[in-house]
Amino acid sequence: MSANLIWLLWEATLQTLYMVAASTVLGTVFGLPLGVFLATSQRGELLSSPWANKVLGLMVNATRSVPFIILVVAIIPLTRAIVGTSIGTNAAIVPLTLAAIPFIARLVENAIREVDVGLIEAARAMGATPMQIITKVLVREARPGIALGLTLAVVSLIGYSAMVGAVGGEGLGDLGIRYGYQRFMPDVMLAVVVILIVLVQLVQSIGEWIAARFDKRAPRNRGR
Amino acid sequence: MTGNTAADAAISFEKVGKAFAGPGGARIMALEDVTLHVEPGAICGIIGRSGAGKSTLLRMVNGLERPTSGTVTVTGYDVGRANSTALRAIRREVGMIFQHFNLLASRTVTGNIALPLEIAGEPADRIRARVADLIARVGLDGLAGRYPAELSGGQKQRVGIARALATQPKVLLSDEATSALDPETTQTVLRLLADINRDLGLTILLITHEMAVVRDIASHMAVIEGGRIVESGPTYDIFTRPTHPTTRSFLGGVTGLALPAFIAGRLLDHRPDGPSEEVIRVTFAGNHATDPMLSKLAVEKGIASNILAGAIEEVGPHPFGNLLISVDAARGAEARAYLEQHGLLTEVLGHVR
Numbered sequence: 001m002s003a004n005l006i007w008l009l010w011e012a013t014l015q016t017l018y019m020v021a022a023s024t025v026l027g028t029v030f031g032l033p034l035g036v037f038l039a040t041s042q043r044g045e046l047l048s049s050p051w052a053n054k055v056l057g058l059m060v061n062a063t064r065s066v067p068f069i070i071l072v073v074a075i076i077p078l079t080r081a082i083v084g085t086s087i088g089t090n091a092a093i094v095p096l097t098l099a100a101i102p103f104i105a106r107l108v109e110n111a112i113r114e115v116d117v118g119l120i121e122a123a124r125a126m127g128a129t130p131m132q133i134i135t136k137v138l139v140r141e142a143r144p145g146i147a148l149g150l151t152l153a154v155v156s157l158i159g160y161s162a163m164v165g166a167v168g169g170e171g172l173g174d175l176g177i178r179y180g181y182q183r184f185m186p187d188v189m190l191a192v193v194v195i196l197i198v199l200v201q202l203v204q205s206i207g208e209w210i211a212a213r214f215d216k217r218a219p220r221n222r223g224r
Numbered sequence: 225m226t227g228n229t230a231a232d233a234a235i236s237f238e239k240v241g242k243a244f245a246g247p248g249g250a251r252i253m254a255l256e257d258v259t260l261h262v263e264p265g266a267i268c269g270i271i272g273r274s275g276a277g278k279s280t281l282l283r284m285v286n287g288l289e290r291p292t293s294g295t296v297t298v299t300g301y302d303v304g305r306a307n308s309t310a311l312r313a314i315r316r317e318v319g320m321i322f323q324h325f326n327l328l329a330s331r332t333v334t335g336n337i338a339l340p341l342e343i344a345g346e347p348a349d350r351i352r353a354r355v356a357d358l359i360a361r362v363g364l365d366g367l368a369g370r371y372p373a374e375l376s377g378g379q380k381q382r383v384g385i386a387r388a389l390a391t392q393p394k395v396l397l398s399d400e401a402t403s404a405l406d407p408e409t410t411q412t413v414l415r416l417l418a419d420i421n422r423d424l425g426l427t428i429l430l431i432t433h434e435m436a437v438v439r440d441i442a443s444h445m446a447v448i449e450g451g452r453i454v455e456s457g458p459t460y461d462i463f464t465r466p467t468h469p470t471t472r473s474f475l476g477g478v479t480g481l482a483l484p485a486f487i488a489g490r491l492l493d494h495r496p497d498g499p500s501e502e503v504i505r506v507t508f509a510g511n512h513a514t515d516p517m518l519s520k521l522a523v524e525k526g527i528a529s530n531i532l533a534g535a536i537e538e539v540g541p542h543p544f545g546n547l548l549i550s551v552d553a554a555r556g557a558e559a560r561a562y563l564e565q566h567g568l569l570t571e572v573l574g575h576v577r
Contacts, residue, residue, distance in 0.1 A: 124288060127313070132343050217329045
């Protein structure tokens with residue numbers, strides 16, 4: 001493999017990392033509060049507002065039902081309005097973020113619903129406000145679950161980021177298609193796949209390590 | 225609770241009712257016409273079966289539930305009508321401990337005890353000092369940095385108690401706090417609660433389904449059944465003179481009140497013809513609890529008695545006993561008169577041939 005190709009692989013890897021990192025950060029900024037709201041706004045819950053819960057839930061489901069490749073194409077006008085173009089890494093961040101938000105929101109919602117309701121009751125009995133219960137109890141106790149959920153989201157976004165390569169994005173997916181597939185260079189294809197595997201492994205291991213650091217509950221398999 | 229006025233009570237329920245919307249719009253009454261006053265510094269135990277409404281009653285004191293009728297006041301505040309800001313202020317004066325502890329798994333002992341102080345917006349240096357005091361108070365020295373998963377059940381409940389005391393409340397609510405603990409640990413936790421009650425003058429309202437808990441620490445008690453208080457008063461009085469069948473069935477487990485099966489099956493309401501025995505429950509209370517009254521009955525009156533069941537117990541510092549005896553029915557009245565003359569309580573349960 002020529003030095004030029006190795007340079008291309010390096011550049012594509014950085015582009016992928018950039019797209020994934022940006023969409024993870026943006027997806028979390030919007031998805032985390034959305035997930036918290038979904039987990040606490042059903043009738044009788046902390047932020048009880050059943051209508052808003054229903055409407056947002058429907059929007060989340062609708063976005064998650066659209067296949068990612070269709071989503072990318074369908075929101076091209078939005079992408080152009082935000083970034084000014086529909087081609088390149090910055091443009092790819094728009095659909096990636098849009099896919100990440102509802103996905104992360106659902107993962108956060110699940111993690112928060114796992115928190116024992118007894119803790120909410122205890123916090124209410126201490127005179128906590130709903131906001132204090134959310135920040136000091138729910139999100140804090142759900143950190144191991146949220147960390148694992150975000151790991152899952154990042155892994156999915158690595159896959160999605162390769163997909164945007166097919167429609168004008170850059171990064172490893174784009175490289176794999178243009179060189180590996182269209183120019184029939186199996187070594188490039190192989191290199192792209194290996195890099196993706198390594199990335200996913202790394203993300204998974206780091207995510208699990210962080211989740212374990214947060215998790216102070218009794219180990220589940222001890223004593224068996 | 226012995227007083228009839230709400231004015232000087234730490235906790236008072238006045239004709240409190242709670243209705244829930246049941247399936248199909250039916251109203252389910254969880255509590256009906258509950259009136260109960262708990263004096264400052266008392267330990268009041270509410271005993272009832274699951275579903276009797278005791279949990280709803282307890283949760284009204286700190287506004288986790290609101291009454292649908294009547295008034296609940298705690299340290300002078302009307303809880304049922306407080307808005308959410310006032311309610312949060314009231315809750316800082318009312319600590320609560322739970323059956324399953326409800327500790328945050330992600331916080332250490334220190335962090336858990338600090339939580340109510342953080343919520344109240346206390347400065348960090350005052351929180352540190354207060355938490356250190358509390359850890360010593362409940363006997364958790366050396367465990368400050370542990371997580372709940374690393375503690376035993378008894379230690380977890382001590383953290384729960386320290387957390388409940390953090391904001392220096394006037395009232396402590398205990399929701400089956402010892403029901404998940406083994407008997408030995410239960411004793412140590414109850415002792416801690418009694419110490420706190422004595423040292424801090426804290427009023428404690430506890431709910432339980434175990435009569436032994438009430439017997440060991442409650443100065444007053446109430447029995448709840450089907451959403452109504454069926455009997456209430458000083459614990460000693462209720463233990464020695466229970467009137468309601470529910471109270472008796474709870475007492476049966478701890479005081480030898482229950483008839484042994486071999487007698488219960490043969491018991492007749494009326495004295496049959498011919499020779500028979502009268503079955504009497506004798507309650508020894510106070511100073512008489514340790515007197516050898518049955519021996520005296522035999523010596524002085526020549527009436528032999530047959531002991532069927534019995535136990536001597538302590539309610540707080542007072543010993544009292546229950547004996548089930550049978551005597552010749554012809555001399556039953558005489559025997560009862562003798563025993564009552566000597567300060568014992570008797571009750572005819574029935575007759576056996």
